[in-house]
Amino acid sequence: MKSRQFPLALCTLAVSGALSMTALADDQKSVMETISIVGSKTPVNEIPGSVNVITQQDLEAFDYSDVMRVLQQVPGVYVMEEDGYGLRPNIGMRGTGSSRSEKITVLEDGVLVAPAPLAAPAAYYFPTMGRMTGLEVLKGSSAVRHGPRTTGGVINMISRQVPTNGTEGFADLALGEDGYGKLHAAAGTSGEQFGGLLEVYRYQADGFKELPVNQDTGFVKNDVMLKLKAMSQDSASFYQEAEFKYKYSDEVSDETYMGLTDDDFANNPFYRYSASQEDEMKTDHHNAQINHYIDFKNGFDLSSQVYFNKFHRNWYKAYRVGGDSLGSGGIDKASAFDKNPTAAGLEVGVKANNRDYQSYGIQTEGSMMLGEHTLIVGGRYHEDEMDRFQWVDTYQLNQDLSMTLTNAGIPGTDSNRIDSGTSAAGYALVELNWGSLHVNTGARYQWVEVRRKDWGKTDPGRENEPDKNVSNTVSAVLPALGATYNLTENWVVLAGVQKGFAPPAPGNDSAEAEESYNYEAGVRYSRNDVGMEAIAFLSDYSNMHGNCTAAQGCDEDKIDNQYNAGEVKINGLELSGSYEPAVGELTLPMRVAYTYTNSEFQNDFESDLDTWGSVKKGDAMPYLAEHQFYLKAGVAGDNWAFNVNGRYISDMRTRAGQGTIAADELIASHWVMDLGAYYEFDKHQKVYLNVDNVLDKTYAATRVHGSIQPGKPRTAMLGYRYQF
Template sequence: MKASFKVGLCALAIQSALVGQAIAEEQAESQPMETITIIGSAAAVNDIPGSANVVTQDQLEAFDYSDVMRVLAQVPGVYVMEEDGYGLRPNIGMRGTGTSRSEKITVMEDGVLVAPAPLAAPAAYYFPTMGRMTGVEVLKGSSAVRHGPRTTGGVLNLISRQIPDDGRDVFADVAIGENNYGKIHAAAAGNKDNIGALLEVYRYQADGFKKLPVNKDTGFVKNDVMFKLKGRSLPGASTYQETELKYKYSDEESDETYMGLTDADFANSPYARYAASQNDKMKTDHHNAQINHFARFSGGTELSSQVYYNKFARNWYKAYKVNGDSLGSGGIDAASAFDKNPTAEGLSVDIKANNREYYSYGIQTEAVMPMGDHNFIIGGRYHYDQMDRFQWADNWMLNQDLSMTLVNAGEPGTDSNRIDSGRTAAGYAQGEFVFGDLQVNAGARYQWVELRRKDWGKTNPSRQGSPDKDVKNTVQAVLPAIGLTYRATDDLVILAGVQKGFAPPAPGNDSAKAEESINYEAGLRYNMGSIGIDAIGFFSDYSNMHGNCTAAQGCDEEKIDNQYNAGEVEIKGLELSANYTADLGAVDMPLRLAYTLTDSQFKNDFESDLDTWGSVKKGDELPYLAKHQLYLRAGLEGNNWTFNVNARYLSDMRTQAGQGTIPADRLIPSRWVMDLGANYRIGEQHKIYLNVDNLTNKVYAATRVHGSLQPGKPRTAILGYRYSF
């Protein structure tokens, strides 16, 4: 294994000592409404006029996933493009927004923006560690208008571990698996005199499932540490208040690459990697600080506020040219040919240090004021973020023995040398009006965004004098939304909504337009006993959809950061989910189905340099958007054991905009992938679990970015043990 568990074991010892000091006591006050959620609880879903899904802690523990892609498969209307197989950098979209680097949705952790620079660089390579989360919320439709800055697709909110209301909570979780997978996860928390604290450590790693022709790993190691401290009012206080400080640190080193395989090589050896990619490596470092404050006043008004700060540094050192050709324009073919027949003159490989630093900060607040049967909500956010790109490229020679020799080291700042920044001020007001069985949620959001780019060019790495380019762009929008829920019976709720969607343009494009759409939805929820059914149809009518040219989109170097306005686009579909738990006497059988039908069309002809769009004709379908997605889960639960199997289906998917039959070189074939999760409890404190991802060892292509195929993760078994009290 590429790194030891010493850090994690030290953390376990520290946590055990802390927990020994935790003292359980009764609390006179009831637990306040969570300030870090956007839905509240699974039970609150029925009162939301739109699509809302909550994945609970029990559901997460059924398979103990560290990959958010596998978690979100059970949520209809969400699309995830797999990339590295471990979920380190997922590509998430909602209702057809596009998936590249999750840039078209709002991603939050504990109710605040978590992307390193959601305005200046929304496609950054960062995602919170899924394995340490205790809940996931997905909100789409009219209710998403409260969150922003992107309101078209929806909101993904990840919920971290909370300090218990009283008593203490401690656990340690260790696991090992194939490809030298290893995990240590531990946390300790307690309360004393209305003061609570929590310390959590999560470390996981693997040597990787791809194989280089040289003796190097293709895996990763990631560390994540979180600390929380919370104080709350003493019993009898006229105004209940609580304040929480959260600090989180994470780092990652992963041997990942953009260099996939040709179709022929994929068919022959799908988990191979070319020798030209052997030096590719991502290194990241992330700091996050957050202060939450909550107050409940005697009249029932609740006020929640958050102040947050993020700092993220990363350098993805990855091959981007082979023999002078980009990966998508002949570079992959050259790398493939050399591995099969190494020549004495070697192979030229250009490796770019995609070195960037990000930081963001903001403050947001929301007040909920009850007025009889109605509620009035007002809130706002100020946010600033920045990305500093300071990149260079090195030239290497791949030798006949497949070793690599540095030929020319580039000077930092001579490839990309600029600062992109964005600031936004937003305010919203929403009324929740109840008229018998009818609830009306009506409101609007005002969003002002300023974007700026300062570019010193490739010949001024010291940034002396004024930048060569200093471009500022300001956009603003008023975003109304209305949602209705009608309780037809005790078990049946009918819902409908309409809202205006918005996404700001990219920095450095002073003439670029914002993305705008009108989004409609209508459906029903049925809940009776152990049966739950949701069926929601949606229609997104874009007056302008935009796409940003990034390396992840396969764009050539000179085109990166260009924005392309697609104009009118229509996306419609159906989200269907159903739950049923059968009582079989000694055991229960939980069943779940989630299905998404999606149809998309560009309504204009236009040209773009995005590898995924290309030359678009009216009527073309959007890329990386499967028409059919299906999730099925079946389980058995006894008194001290559970056994679950799920299956995910994805229909044929095109990798570039088009219509009709999908050409073979632009196709991701349909697939079924199955996972297994089982655990057995020994008393109240011990649990043994077994998870098997890709149970049938299905070989499948996950993506074709850069004109080459990347595989999905093969069968991987993980055995773990958890101790808690």
């Protein structure tokens, strides 16, 4: 990218608007209750299944813009670092697999956020963590209300809400190493019947990797969000709220799939081969959402959302070097040429992974009190599509390590197809309460149709009938049962079972859905400033999907194909605890989380999926660490706080297998520690310091395409926040 400067007009607008307002309040209700999974009215101890709520106060401890760093405190959640900044997160739950977060359900304000959850679930767009005020993570039977994937769990990201009354706002500016910069500002106001909010979030960095041609390896990302809200008068027969939300974001990032050989990683882990110098991702995203809530004042309320998403991306990146794909010799050729450039040069194929996505839908949920019990009925209609219209350019990598375009490809002459999907779902749940016993039971019906039209590589104008025109239709009834029982005032036991489901992709010729039964049982303890939870889980798949994506290192001719693994069993244990004692005028917040996971394929099979390969019964799944551990400790006074956390991941294999992990398939165990601190001058101003990887640990994060991507090195950031 040629420029890393903040646009003056954008900065001026955001700061001047924010400084005219006062700090946004944390008090959120009404429509907020309809976009929250947990909701403030439901005690967490009464929710069956694993539930983790990360509050705004929790988020401010480290001020992360990377959602994966936030989620590492949640047991049973797995993340795979890639670019170091969390631009395209890889998140899984309870062994689902983490690549591009495609096997879980991700929501923002209660609405699906993946660009095309049915047609292409790999989430190359993800909401910006830094503008969120909370996260909810649900696993187990509690996730039955949300689809289309119901196996692993749900992440609901909660954006900033319109203030409940008055005028409020803030401005936040931070600078850091590797050219890091952040501007975050918001302004909102609300009267008796109308309110609004404007928020701007921009962050950027020059990157921590080094190209020999002296180019940046970083990113720029912008977010703008507008909310308008209307509320009924106090004299109205029924209380109602309507809210309109519009969000725009864009990104330009110099990201690549081209990692390093083991020898080059050992020599300089942050080097990038010159063959990747043209690699760049460009995206823009539009989202519109209308929320409506009505309280009929007789124990019945109804919430509805209408939503539309449009997303464009073009990841222009090297995919062949010297005629070989990255995973089949291309990385080695790129490495050799940088060490010994020749006058003859080296041919590099750069593919424009150009795609357009759109999705839209409507969902509604009604809740009725039946004495001490509650009946919940809801449904969703959803459509989405992905339009791939791609081409390949050819470059010459020169002796001076610059690149010269030698042949410009014609758009539509590489991948040229449309994948689409339609789904309809309905569910009914009953929350039964008999004193200390709380039972949630119900079922979800899910119908899905996915389609593919492929014009091949010889009809870029789509003037003829597609070479391939296929569709798959599946449906499923997904029961769920969960219960909690209060043994004492402090101790709660819980258990649950639910049927997991994921629809087939358009490229799954067998049209087999992913199905599983998922079990859990555990205990919770809470007393004053102490909280603990222990949950054992078992995910028993009768058929597991593996989706072939470039993010997993698949060959280009197999991208978006889907493979069936048959039976897989994953079991584990999730432990967490928190303690916040007061010592004099100080508080000492502490949190610990641990996840044990064991996975086994139950049959032999051959797969073209790079991370599976030739699988034997008893093989463990790739990118699934057996042990994960998180520890946070801090100290806080009236106007200051200091926190550190540490995350440990045990040895992890990058390809299905068992026994000793081969050196070229190993992500070695590592600890990474972060630091966060702040000081408040008064109720309006504070400064804060955050340091990621404070001990500057060098570690391998992934081995996609058979090469190593490094984790982010030590990166310090200093910020100032003003609110009044």
